[in-house]
Amino acid sequence: MQHAVETQSLTRVFRPKKKREGKVVTALDSVDLRIDRGELFGILGPNGAGKTTILKILSTLLLPTSGKAYVAGFDVAKNLLEVRKRINMVSGGEISGYGLLTVRENLWMFSQFYGLKSKEAHQRIDVLLEKFGLRDKDKEKVRTLSTGQRQKMNVIRGFVTNPEIIFLDEPTLGLDVNAARTVREFVVDWIREDSSRTVLLTTHYMMEADELCNRIAIIDDGKILACDTPHNLKKLVRMNSTLTLSVGGLKDINDFSSIPGIDNFSSAKDAGGNETTLRFILEDESAVSDIVSTVLGKGSKILSLQKTEPTLEDVFIKLVGRGLE
């Protein structure tokens, strides 16, 4: 099956006009990616890692220095129109828009650039304004909107044309918690509605990538360091899960060490002696049910339970040798 996006040794080098004005920057270094239709694919990396450069090339804004990039099977350097018919792009933190037009006029204008019939465009705009909570703003001039509202409008602009493949460049950057959640929920619903749709998302929010993406590529200094599902990426760090329980009325801890799948465990009583904190390092996650059964079998009450797993941040630190920000 044809990939939604494919890159082959994609390289992009930025050279300064004059040598004294700066150094040569390799924004992308032989990047190979294959993204299937229906995927919500994330590119995770710090600022300046090359995330936006990939999207610019895929959206026909920028030519690669070498290598190839295909969108829906079309070469982005040669088949511009065919690529453009199938894509749209949203950039986060963006305040673009014709400020003297209303929100509806702005969205309608861009829908016309994509050849949508006016009536159909207005219907789609209505639905999206409702979903993003901007229905009451549709007749307001864009210049009067807050930054967050303006960004939501830009997200709508990207989706109103119903593209096959959408590029989201840090779409929640600068949005408040609720607005960011609205965008994330919308993206997940949008891709679920139609299995032929594809989302390529760049972010430097670990949680966002973890929550949304089927697969994630971790990029740093223009190189893809790893590409897999979030679950498989976390396996890379080989870090054991940790289970922490607060237990009331625990009389002894004798049986815990014999439960299979436990690498190590420790216990600590609070000052009053009524509550015990048990901390298990798990080799095998199936040990969780045995631990819980054992605690309950001793007539004790579980007051709280927390399981800690390796995060994408752990993966990133392992691969890059430093944190994301």
Added chain:
Amino acid sequence: MAVRNDLRLLKSSAWLGWQMEANWTDPFLFATYSIVKPIAGTLILVFMYLVITGGETANDFFSYMYVGNALYMFVAEVLFGVTWVIHDDREHYMTLKHVYIAPMNFYIYIFGRSAIKIAITSFGVLITLAFGVLALGVGIDLGAVDWLLLTASLAVGLLCICILGLAMGGVSFLTAKHSIGINEGLAGVFYVMSGVVFPITILPSWAQTISKFLPVTYWMEVVRRAIEPAVMEGLAASSGYDVTGMGDMSNLTLMLLLLVSAGVFFIMSIGVFRVADNIARKKGKVDWTTAY
């Protein structure tokens, strides 16, 4: 389907252009501005002429100069308007990258956006000519106007100016700071070399050779012949020589030369735009915002 989409694009981009040109103030103020601006601009030249000639306006040369200056508004305003689309979308509204990646004919978008500039400029030219006829005695007789020639020459000439603007728009992709200067420079070349306010025969011979490659030269001549035939005949008779350097050419010949030179400039402009577009994509300048 493609034609329908192009028409839809032309309509919506023209509407956008109208909003940008006219939406900044109330209709009355906009109408006042549209009338006062071209007349005020023209009066600068008129007063200079009056000072030099001692207040003499009742001659063919004044009409020649006045009409040329009025027509030049098309060159300056339309050329600037077309170029400004790219500059404005990129630097001011920051929408260029979204417009650029839309699956549309970018040329149609630019012409749609510029269409309103042509309409507003046409209004300004009409107002200026009417003011000239009524207040300054410019020799235009509506009964003597060759409407067919005027329509044909205006259509070809304006299309040619738009296409030239497209080339300048391409340059805008590459330079935010200098694009306006380059544009004004090109408009200035036409002003001096194309017989706008004085006949090209005044120029040195090498400059006259350049003039004869410029479509605006033929456009000025043929439009003048269409709207002020008596002035052109009077000018030739009073000077005793081929004062415009094109006196021996028929209207048909002039139209053909206009078409040929416009065709050459059309090909050159499309070429310049494509090359500039490609360089901009190579250098990553399409979505560049310089805040200039």
